[in-house]
Amino acid sequence: MPDADETDVTIRSNDVAVIGMCGRFPGAPDVDALWSRLRAGDELLTTYTDDELLAAGVPERVLRDPRYVRRAAVLPDAFDFDPEFFGYTRREAKLIDPQQRIMLEVAWELLDTIGYSGGADGQAVGVFAGAAMNTYLTNVVARSCDLLTYDGIELMVANDKDYLTTRISYKLGLKGPSVAVQTACSTSLVAVHVAAQSLIAGECDIALAGGVSVIANAYPGYVYREGMMFSPDGRCRPFDADADGTTFGDGVGLVALKRLAEAIEDGDRILAVLKGSAVNNDGSDKIGYTAPSVEGQRAVIGEAHAVAGVDSDTITYVEAHGTATALGDPIEFAALSEAFVAGGAQPGQCALGSVKANVGHLAAAAGITGFIKTVLALRHREIPGHPTFTRPNPEIELAGSPFHINTLPMAWQPGPTPRRAAVSSFAIGGTNAHVVLEEAPPLPARTPDAGPRLLAVSAKSDRALRELAGRLADVLARPDAPDLAGADYTLRAGRRGFAHRRAVVADDHATAVAGLREIAAGAAAAPTAEAAPAVSFLFGEVPVEDFRVLAERVPAVADIAQRSTDSVLIGAQSPPAARVTAALVLATLWAESGARPDAVGGAGAGEVLAACFSGVLDETEALALLSWRAGLLDGPPEVRPRVPRVPILSAVVGGELPESRALDPLHWTRDVWEGGRLAGAFGGLTADGATVVVIGTPAEPLPGDFGPDGGAESSPVARLLHDAARLWTAGVPVDWSGWSGQEPRRVPLPAHPLYRSRLRLDEPDQVPPAAPAGPPRGEELKRLLAKLWTEVLRTEVVRYDQSIFDINDDSVLAVRLARRIGTELGVPLPTIDLLKNPTVDRLAAHLARVG
Numbered sequence: 001m002p003d004a005d006e007t008d009v010t011i012r013s014n015d016v017a018v019i020g021m022c023g024r025f026p027g028a029p030d031v032d033a034l035w036s037r038l039r040a041g042d043e044l045l046t047t048y049t050d051d052e053l054l055a056a057g058v059p060e061r062v063l064r065d066p067r068y069v070r071r072a073a074v075l076p077d078a079f080d081f082d083p084e085f086f087g088y089t090r091r092e093a094k095l096i097d098p099q100q101r102i103m104l105e106v107a108w109e110l111l112d113t114i115g116y117s118g119g120a121d122g123q124a125v126g127v128f129a130g131a132a133m134n135t136y137l138t139n140v141v142a143r144s145c146d147l148l149t150y151d152g153i154e155l156m157v158a159n160d161k162d163y164l165t166t167r168i169s170y171k172l173g174l175k176g177p178s179v180a181v182q183t184a185c186s187t188s189l190v191a192v193h194v195a196a197q198s199l200i201a202g203e204c205d206i207a208l209a210g211g212v213s214v215i216a217n218a219y220p221g222y223v224y225r226e227g228m229m230f231s232p233d234g235r236c237r238p239f240d241a242d243a244d245g246t247t248f249g250d251g252v253g254l255v256a257l258k259r260l261a262e263a264i265e266d267g268d269r270i271l272a273v274l275k276g277s278a279v280n281n282d283g284s285d286k287i288g289y290t291a292p293s294v295e296g297q298r299a300v301i302g303e304a305h306a307v308a309g310v311d312s313d314t315i316t317y318v319e320a321h322g323t324a325t326a327l328g329d330p331i332e333f334a335a336l337s338e339a340f341v342a343g344g345a346q347p348g349q350c351a352l353g354s355v356k357a358n359v360g361h362l363a364a365a366a367g368i369t370g371f372i373k374t375v376l377a378l379r380h381r382e383i384p385g386h387p388t389f390t391r392p393n394p395e396i397e398l399a400g401s402p403f404h405i406n407t408l409p410m411a412w413q414p415g416p417t418p419r420r421a422a423v424s425s426f427a428i429g430g431t432n433a434h435v436v437l438e439e440a441p442p443l444p445a446r447t448p449d450a451g452p453r454l455l456a457v458s459a460k461s462d463r464a465l466r467e468l469a470g471r472l473a474d475v476l477a478r479p480d481a482p483d484l485a486g487a488d489y490t491l492r493a494g495r496r497g498f499a500h501r502r503a504v505v506a507d508d509h510a511t512a513v514a515g516l517r518e519i520a521a522g523a524a525a526a527p528t529a530e531a532a533p534a535v536s537f538l539f540g541e542v543p544v545e546d547f548r549v550l551a552e553r554v555p556a557v558a559d560i561a562q563r564s565t566d567s568v569l570i571g572a573q574s575p576p577a578a579r580v581t582a583a584l585v586l587a588t589l590w591a592e593s594g595a596r597p598d599a600v601g602g603a604g605a606g607e608v609l610a611a612c613f614s615g616v617l618d619e620t621e622a623l624a625l626l627s628w629r630a631g632l633l634d635g636p637p638e639v640r641p642r643v644p645r646v647p648i649l650s651a652v653v654g655g656e657l658p659e660s661r662a663l664d665p666l667h668w669t670r671d672v673w674e675g676g677r678l679a680g681a682f683g684g685l686t687a688d689g690a691t692v693v694v695i696g697t698p699a700e701p702l703p704g705d706f707g708p709d710g711g712a713e714s715s716p717v718a719r720l721l722h723d724a725a726r727l728w729t730a731g732v733p734v735d736w737s738g739w740s741g742q743e744p745r746r747v748p749l750p751a752h753p754l755y756r757s758r759l760r761l762d763e764p765d766q767v768p769p770a771a772p773a774g775p776p777r778g779e780e781l782k783r784l785l786a787k788l789w790t791e792v793l794r795t796e797v798v799r800y801d802q803s804i805f806d807i808n809d810d811s812v813l814a815v816r817l818a819r820r821i822g823t824e825l826g827v828p829l830p831t832i833d834l835l836k837n838p839t840v841d842r843l844a845a846h847l848a849r850v851g
Helices: 031-039 050-055 060-064 090-095 098-114 135-141 150-159 161-172 184-200 260-265 294-308 328-342 363-380 462-476 484-493 509-521 544-553 555-565 575-592 605-614 619-629 665-669 678-687 716-730 778-793 811-825 831-836 840-850
Strands: 016-024 125-131 178-180 206-213 251-259 272-281 317-319 350-353 420-425 431-439 453-459 500-506 535-539 599-602 648-650 691-695
Touching: 016 031, 016 098, 016 184, 016 260, 016 363, 031 363, 050 060, 090 150, 098 125, 098 161, 098 206, 098 251, 125 161, 125 184, 135 150, 161 178, 184 206, 184 251, 184 272, 184 363, 184 420, 184 431, 206 363, 251 260, 251 363, 272 294, 272 363, 294 328, 294 420, 294 431, 317 363, 363 420, 363 431, 453 462, 453 484, 453 509, 453 716, 462 484, 462 500, 462 509, 484 509, 500 509, 500 716, 535 575, 535 605, 535 678, 544 555, 544 575, 544 716, 555 575, 575 605, 575 619, 575 691, 599 605, 599 678, 605 619, 605 648, 619 665, 648 678, 678 691, 691 716, 778 811, 778 840, 811 831, 831 840
Parallel strands: 125 178, 125 206, 317 350, 317 420, 535 599, 535 691, 599 648
Antiparallel strands: 016 251, 016 272, 206 251, 272 431, 420 431, 453 500
16 A cells, blocks of 8 residues: 555454564563564574583583584573562462463553553453463473372473463453363464454453464484484574475564554554464374375465455565475475465565564464564564565475565555565464454554653562663653653543652643653652541632643533533633632532542631532532622522531531531631641541642641642643642552543553563472471461461561451362461461461461361
């Protein structure tokens, strides 16, 4: 399609958007690094020196073997993990297959980056993924697994592929389908197909799809044997005359998918469009179980193109499976050629490549790595070169076929249709997958409204908060930085609010960067309390001009005002009416945005406004009282007070207004104007940690840091946002993401830092452990039990009379705790005995009795 600013997008019901990608690859720690190295034509396998191999534990006899291949496609940090972030103890984490640990981290990073880690706005998020063979269990854990024992069940849950996706769903709180997909080498592309089908069927709203492979061998490299599918020199040369095998390695990739129409509506960043996909199996029509089939591959390619509704002559790049084996390459090329010619493809129209030439065969992550490469190529409108190609395999008739192989990066020229590509992934056992991708549709440019924005940053620790603030500053300082409106929305609506919080109000990128860098370099911030603090509204005088600015600049304010005044402009109201409108609209804004008050109050007119918001007075009565006080009425109005919906803090009584007094009309026509104890009214609550929202300028000053945030000279909008920042930082769940009235648009931002350390279970001790001593007694026993409860239940036990049922009602954890206590004390503890004695006190007494 010609490169133009066209906005007429035709959307089919089975069009699926790619809205995010995340991965770790050999020689490339993330997707951006992968693209840089693909463009450079790099081979990403590591070639090891003798010293490195000796340090890695390679035996001398292997090192001297001329057939030993000193290359490997590895993730250098494959055994690293951040257990604390995900709520694991180090012991638990060491038992888990590193493939599952890495996939969990990548899933978190993906959701956090695209702005859906905060609950996804009620959208159901599905997970579809698979893993390679678990060599960690066999080569590192190296123990038998009796599924009729607790240890065996624990080992199974930590290592079996069945739990790969459900672990992610549990830890990240995702409630869509969670399905482990296993089809050998085609696993991750099949996962993409299954995820897309789930989206089309309406089973979920967002789908994560991908795969992972980590080889836990004793040392890198391998000894080549004649007849193996492995390359004798550790290089993978798909479709080349010198192709003689592949090499397996480590990697992980995950993509986020969403129905295209909803991705556009929700303002997601769209990287590409999945137009269609297909999966089939070769059946028995081939020479052997592990062999590929021309017919099976040709059929799946043709079916995918038909599902996508595209002709083969509109596809100008194919990311091939490309194993570089003597049997696999000619069969794949023949199937591609036959399918494309049948679809009308012309000679030489389509580039052909395979990421295996760069990274080798990543097993269960192979298909998703090719998928990610292809999306990157569409996005950058460039086809990377094929680094290991010199001349075609003699069994392949490249000349005259629909394909050509470029060895240098090539600009992806526009054509009469949008740029389109296809990705294939095939497997031992015959499960074939093929998908069709199209470049992202041109969408109308959006000019965010001017004005200050609030950037909310939170993390699980002060260290992570500082690092995240620094990363955000780096992103916003780049020439291609996302707009502040998108960053504001993504940080507040798309992310979880952790305990350590800071916020920046900024008019432009420079101010935002400076504020974030100040956080990164500033003093440590105390975490917010686990429970949100109480909120009190303090009503005062809202200047009419300030309110007019807010109504003009903050659409949410204008919307509430319109509902409240039946479209009467505030400028056309009398001063008392404008005062009532302004105060009630702003109070409603805060309450509807999550800052619901536990009490309201004020002095004089402020107390009248508080009573109106609380329901004691209606708006007509409040207006009449303020009009009389302003001299616009000859005598005091008649009022009929009602029971307050929210407690009123009265400057007259210096505390909460008793209900009997709130219902006394004389309080509102006489006493309310004689208040002078506002500080006393609010002092008790603020001393207990409550926070105050000041609406306007109160009649009496209130001690504490509750004045106009941002400075009296700042604009009304900035002061409003500074108030929101103060509340949110204190732990109030205030949400300003809908105030702007613009269509939301998420932008990619750096994910919460993970602090990873190497967690690899050592080989089992060969010496039997010494028999444990008898159990401790008295207070020593109680301290030990409390320590074990805290470790296993992951919640600190501070009282010995605290029941296990009040801490965690997970029966699996109860079984684990009983087992751990029995092992630690050297005495059997049936789970039923723990449940009958569910406190530290009672369990200690029970253990003392049974000896």
